[in-house]
Amino acid sequence: MRKILAIATAVVADAIRRKVVWVVLVFAVFLGMSIPALPSYGVGVAASVFREVAIALIYSAALVVALALSATRIPTEVERRTVFNVVSRDVRRWQYVAGNWLGMFIVLGGVIALCTVATIAIGYFTMPGGEIMWRLLEAAFAVWLEAGVIMALAVMLSCSFGVITAVVGALAFTFVGHAVVTLLGLPEGVRVPWYFPSLDIFNVINPVALGTGYGPMYALSMVLAFCAWVALLLLGGSVLFGSRDL
């Protein structure tokens, strides 16, 4: 675990000095400030509209950062040969893959936390009555978990393929993962095969936008689904990276 943490720490130190993370963050805050200007805002459902748009904003920022970091990290390290200094030591390839993912997941958590705090603050200052929308933290947690899974898939693909393949693959996975319930709506009586990839468990827009939130058991089921997905995808990434000549 020490080696994984050492790699993750270096990834965090490297990532927070990269411009892409800060550009996305500034852009997200800027967009957050424009939410009160939306046409449907202020017709009695202001709070739920605000929360729904804020979640979409946090999700978009998370997705951009997740893809920008995870699809490029390992291919760049291999191309620049910085990977030699790590894997030539007493470090297993799976530790390298896991350490990289963990570092990026931590950075992603930071970006999502800052975006969420910013949108809560914008809501507080622009909403009538100055409501603090704590429920957005619940949504941010779900977004963080889902983006972590997408990140793990991009890492897995980037262990063997190039950046473009990893980005396209991760976007396709995101689309398919939400296709059945969120995008198409599950028709009556139709059951999805167990192996069909679904990310719908992380979709908490409705309970958060309506202000009801989700309970601890649902949070636990999200965490379990997240762990299963990440373990599976990082295992695949480790196998692909382990069989690769550097």
Add this chain to the structure above:
Amino acid sequence: MAVSPESRISGREEPAPAILVEHARKDYGREAGGRREAVADVSISVSRGAIHGLLGPNGSGKTTTLKMLLGLVRPSAGRFEILGVSASAAGARARLGFLPEQPYFPSQLTAGEAMSLYGRLTGLRRSALAEQTADLLDRVGLDGRQKTLLSKFSRGMLQRLGLASALLGSPEVLVLDEPASGLDPVGQRDIRNLMLELKAQGVTILLSSHQLSEVETVSDEVTILNSGRVAARGHIDDLLNVAGETSIAARGAGELPVDVAGLVREVALHGSTSVFSVADEHVRRVVDLLDDGGWKLVSVSPKRDSLEDYFARLVSDSTQADNASEDEDAKGGDDR
């Protein structure tokens, strides 16, 4: 302690070599022109505490052999051991330091952060890491650069940092791939001195380099690769000393005595000094003749090739032999 197979038979407990590579082979599958064999058959044994030079022209398989040893490339065949333990076993590379050719680092880290990363991967604890980082950066001439971003480092500074990171954890075995690359003459001298210092401390070094003078100065043994095979190997004196010949260096103002000309095989001029290559049985006679002719004797020593001459000759002979063999094969194929 692991022992070599020979010592098991003889009953003596000799330590296994620091690095053992046996019949390494690497081919990269089918390419446009057929299967590409980067390494055909390479065996290297590096004695503990020695500096072993690994030489070869570009594309001879040096870097691929090192990469297979270090687990960066999967070998097609062969056995790789570090201090008697299989190189692929967990913990095998814990006692090894590696400096890649042109080391690259994450550019957004500082020198201190990079050393911290590699030190922690080597298994160093916090206090030892801080101590070693300061000591090693000072040793390679990067004192006071701990907080400098690596994107601000020059090529030579990155090379020095690479060496410092390879020395983290006080490894017993060092693999250096072109350590003097990108360094100025003073930096090259520093690296040479550092290697000799480490050798004196008992560290084993496998040195891959194109700088033949550097290899000749520091190495005890060399292995020369060509076309993915071992073209020559042995103790550097055994390879470079020319059997049966002696070099006589002398300075003279007058004509060369006539009798000397008939006994000398070759004369080379180094400034005002003439170096005569003489068969061992004629040494005393030539020395007497030069002395009688008023020449001042500078030195008498066994004749020794420079590593550069030896290397150039060997690679040329080896390449010609390969080409002849390929021609034979092609001819045989046509006949069939």
